[in-house]
Amino acid sequence: MTDSTPRKMDGAEKSAIMMLALGADEAAEVMKFMGPREVQKLGAAMATMKGVPAGDLERVLIEFMAEASKNTDIGVDTDSYIRDVLTKALGDDKAAGLITRILGARDESGIESLKWMDGQTVADLIRSEHPQIVATILVHLERDHACEVLGYFAERLRNDVVLRIATLDGVQPSALRELNDVLTKLLTGNENMKKKPMGGVRTAAEILNFMSSEYEGSVMDHLRQYDEKMAQDIMDEMFVFDNIIDIDNRGIQTILREVQSDTLIIALKGTSEELREKFFRNMSQRAAEMMREDLDAKGPVRLSEVEGNQKEILTIVRRLADEGQIVIGGKGDDQFV
Numbered sequence: 198m199t200d201s202t203p204r205k206m207d208g209a210e211k212s213a214i215m216m217l218a219l220g221a222d223e224a225a226e227v228m229k230f231m232g233p234r235e236v237q238k239l240g241a242a243m244a245t246m247k248g249v250p251a252g253d254l255e256r257v258l259i260e261f262m263a264e265a266s267k268n269t270d271i272g273v274d275t276d277s278y279i280r281d282v283l284t285k286a287l288g289d290d291k292a293a294g295l296i297t298r299i300l301g302a303r304d305e306s307g308i309e310s311l312k313w314m315d316g317q318t319v320a321d322l323i324r325s326e327h328p329q330i331v332a333t334i335l336v337h338l339e340r341d342h343a344c345e346v347l348g349y350f351a352e353r354l355r356n357d358v359v360l361r362i363a364t365l366d367g368v369q370p371s372a373l374r375e376l377n378d379v380l381t382k383l384l385t386g387n388e389n390m391k392k393k394p395m396g397g398v399r400t401a402a403e404i405l406n407f408m409s410s411e412y413e414g415s416v417m418d419h420l421r422q423y424d425e426k427m428a429q430d431i432m433d434e435m436f437v438f439d440n441i442i443d444i445d446n447r448g449i450q451t452i453l454r455e456v457q458s459d460t461l462i463i464a465l466k467g468t469s470e471e472l473r474e475k476f477f478r479n480m481s482q483r484a485a486e487m488m489r490e491d492l493d494a495k496g497p498v499r500l501s502e503v504e505g506n507q508k509e510i511l512t513i514v515r516r517l518a519d520e521g522q523i524v525i526g527g528k529g530d531d532q533f534v
Contacts, residue, residue, distance in 0.1 A: 206253065208457050213242035214249050214257045233312040234339055312338060316345030324350060332361035333368055333376060335404070336396045341512060344407035355412065356419035362404065363420065363431060365396025398427065402434035403515075407508055409501075436525055438464065438507040441514065442472045448523035449479040455513045462491050464506040466498045 206214075216224040216239065228236055311319050311334070319338075323331050323346075335343040335358065347355050405413055420428040444452070453461075453476065465473050473492070477485040517523045 205459060206257075207459065209238055209242040210246075211257050212239050213246060214253060216243060217246065217249060218257070232339065234342060237313070237315075312342070316342065317349050319346045320349035324354065328354065328357045329361055330376065332358050332365055332396065336362055336365065336368075336400050340400075340403040341407040341508070343404050347404070347408065348412065352412075352415055356416050359401055359404065359416045360420055360423055362396050363398055363401035363427060365400075367396070398430045399434050402431045402436075405431065406435055406437070406511060406515075409504065436511065436515070438511060439468065439472060440525065441510075442469075442475050444514075444523060444525060446479050448517075448525075449475060451517060451523050452510070452514060453479060455517065456510055458488065458491075460506045460509055462488065462495060463498055463503055464510050465492060466495065466503050467500075 216227065219227070228239070231239070311322070314322075319342075323334055326334075331354075335346060338346070347358065350358065405416065408416065417428060417432070420431060441449070441452070461476070465476070477488065480488065514523070514525065518525045
């Protein structure tokens, strides 16, 4: 690589540069619309930056302007985790104002606090609770966050908790009050409220989608011993990376606009030629040729890295499906009447 060749930056680094360029007030306004996990990732990227070269800043701003002209929407929903990160990134004075603006109007009690903690901290806090309580807590977290927490449990507890998530059909207000005793304060309710529809086969499947193959196999064996049909129902609900081949071409093009090229290259290592071609056919000829060359030139990659990049793309796929931008499950060819 020559000195004139722009260095590669991932999405988190570009976003961090953009936030630092905006300044504390404007960055706070943007981050209010992010979820806890997004703020954690962005804050961590900001913390690693000691200075931003002018060329990098110019590239990020140009790319941002190009993307913004297409119709970029920022997600909705917005603790102590990012306080240290932002202080290291911006200094005491700037960080103080930014933290106040981001966290000022947000409820920091109960599970809302857990959403801002890393997986190991949450696991350490709740591992001694009854598995049913643990399951009830995890269904309130983002699916990848819940999976991270499960990874810090012993195998027996992990299997038991996923089974309870799969068989959970709702949360009674009385159960929520028990969580209040465990976590300070979670939610308010009264005896006349109907139970909240949480848990079940779909939730268990969504959490398992983020789990490593080693843990997933153990959990599925445990579920099959309990209820073969339920285990199969969970498998049917799971959407894995190879299932992307069932998404229609328009959906693939939508996904490609959201995924970094470096992430896709690693994710495609070890996949079928058919799935690779599905992506290539939905790129420009030049982009497809470059992607093939990069794949051929890429040396051996650790399986854990491949799985990690695939799960990152699956997170994007599920978000796009939830937003109605793509259809998953092989239903992309349904006709409208």
